Amino acid sequence: MSDTTFARLDVFKTYKLYVGGKFPRSESGRVYEVTDAKGEWLANAPLGTRKDARDAVLAARAAVKGWAGTTAYNRGQVLYRVAEMLQGRREQFAAEVAVSEGIGPKKAAALVDAAIDRWVWYAGWTDKVAQIAGGANPVAGPYFNLSTPEPTGVVGIVAPQAGYGHSLLGLVSVIAPAIATGNTVVVAAAADAPLPALSLGEVLATSDVPGGVVNIISGRTADIAPTLASHQDVNALDLTGAIATDGPGAAPALEAAAADTLKRVVRPELDPFAQDWTNAPGTDRLLSFLETKTVWHPMGI
Numbered sequence: 001m002s003d004t005t006f007a008r009l010d011v012f013k014t015y016k017l018y019v020g021g022k023f024p025r026s027e028s029g030r031v032y033e034v035t036d037a038k039g040e041w042l043a044n045a046p047l048g049t050r051k052d053a054r055d056a057v058l059a060a061r062a063a064v065k066g067w068a069g070t071t072a073y074n075r076g077q078v079l080y081r082v083a084e085m086l087q088g089r090r091e092q093f094a095a096e097v098a099v100s101e102g103i104g105p106k107k108a109a110a111l112v113d114a115a116i117d118r119w120v121w122y123a124g125w126t127d128k129v130a131q132i133a134g135g136a137n138p139v140a141g142p143y144f145n146l147s148t149p150e151p152t153g154v155v156g157i158v159a160p161q162a163g164y165g166h167s168l169l170g171l172v173s174v175i176a177p178a179i180a181t182g183n184t185v186v187v188a189a190a191a192d193a194p195l196p197a198l199s200l201g202e203v204l205a206t207s208d209v210p211g212g213v214v215n216i217i218s219g220r221t222a223d224i225a226p227t228l229a230s231h232q233d234v235n236a237l238d239l240t241g242a243i244a245t246d247g248p249g250a251a252p253a254l255e256a257a258a259a260d261t262l263k264r265v266v267r268p269e270l271d272p273f274a275q276d277w278t279n280a281p282g283t284d285r286l287l288s289f290l291e292t293k294t295v296w297h298p299m300g301i
Helices: 050-069 072-087 090-101 105-125 129-133 166-180 195-205 221-230 249-259 286-289
Strands: 031-035 041-046 143-151 152-156 184-187 216-218 236-238 264-266 290-298
Touching: 041 195, 050 143, 050 152, 050 184, 050 216, 050 221, 072 090, 072 105, 072 166, 072 195, 090 105, 090 166, 090 195, 105 166, 129 143, 129 286, 129 290, 152 166, 152 221, 166 184, 166 195, 166 286, 184 221, 195 216, 264 286, 264 290, 286 290
Parallel strands: 152 184, 152 236, 184 216, 236 264
Antiparallel strands: 031 041, 143 290
16 A cells, blocks of 8 residues: 555535525635635635625514514523524634634633523523513503514625624624514624634534524625515515715715615614624614504493
C-alpha cells in the first residue's frame, strides 16, 4: 500500500430557505458566498427572491388560524421546546455566531446561552400577556365590558443587521415575542450574517413549531423587504434591521409601502450599531403585534 496521503477538500455547506416547515432552494436556484470578518469562505446561502418572499407569506397566512387558535399554554410549551433543541446544538451556534460577529468563542457561547434563555423568557409570557394587555373596563350601564388581546396576523420582519448579539440573540428577540402572542412571521435574515438564522430554521423544523409559523429567507434585503412591506396578506412590519437611508430596502421606503395597506409598523432604532441585544427585553415587543377585542355582555338579573 502506498504511504501517499492526499489533501482533503473541505465540504462547504449550502444552506436552504425555511418556508412552510420545509427547506426549499431559492426560486432562482442561486446562492451567495458567506464569509467571515477576514473574508474567508464559510458556506453558501440561498439568494432569496421576491417569489420566495411571496411563497413565505402564503405559508404564514395558512398557518395563522391554527397557531392563533392554539392555547397560550401550549404555545409556551412549543417555545420552551425550541429552547431545548437550541441547547442541543449550542456548539454549532456558538461557532456560527463567532464568525458572524467577529467575536471570541467565549463571548459567542454566552450569546447563544442568552438566546436560549430568551426563548424560555417568552415561553413563560405566553399565558400571561392577557393579564397586562386585557381586562375589565368600567362602563356606565348594566353591562360587563371586557377587553382581550388577539394576534395581529402575519408579521414581516427585517432581522437585526447590527448591534452586539444581532446574528442570533437579536433574531430570537424579534421572532419569539411575535409568535408567542399567536402571530406568524416571515423573516428577511441579515444578509451579511445569515447562518445563525438559517440554522435556527433547522432547529424550528425539529421542534414542535407548526410549519408556516416561522419562515426564514436569506438574500438581499432590498429584494425581500419591499415585497413584505407591500404584500396585502402581511398585517404588520418589524423594521428593526432596516437602514435609515434612502433606497428600496431602507426604512422610509418600506414605511411608505406599508402605509398603502395600513400595516402596523415597528420602526428601527436611530443607531442600530449601538443596540445591545443582551439587555433585558421587557414586554414592549410582546404588545407590538396585538389587537384588542372588546366585548359587551349584559349583566344577569
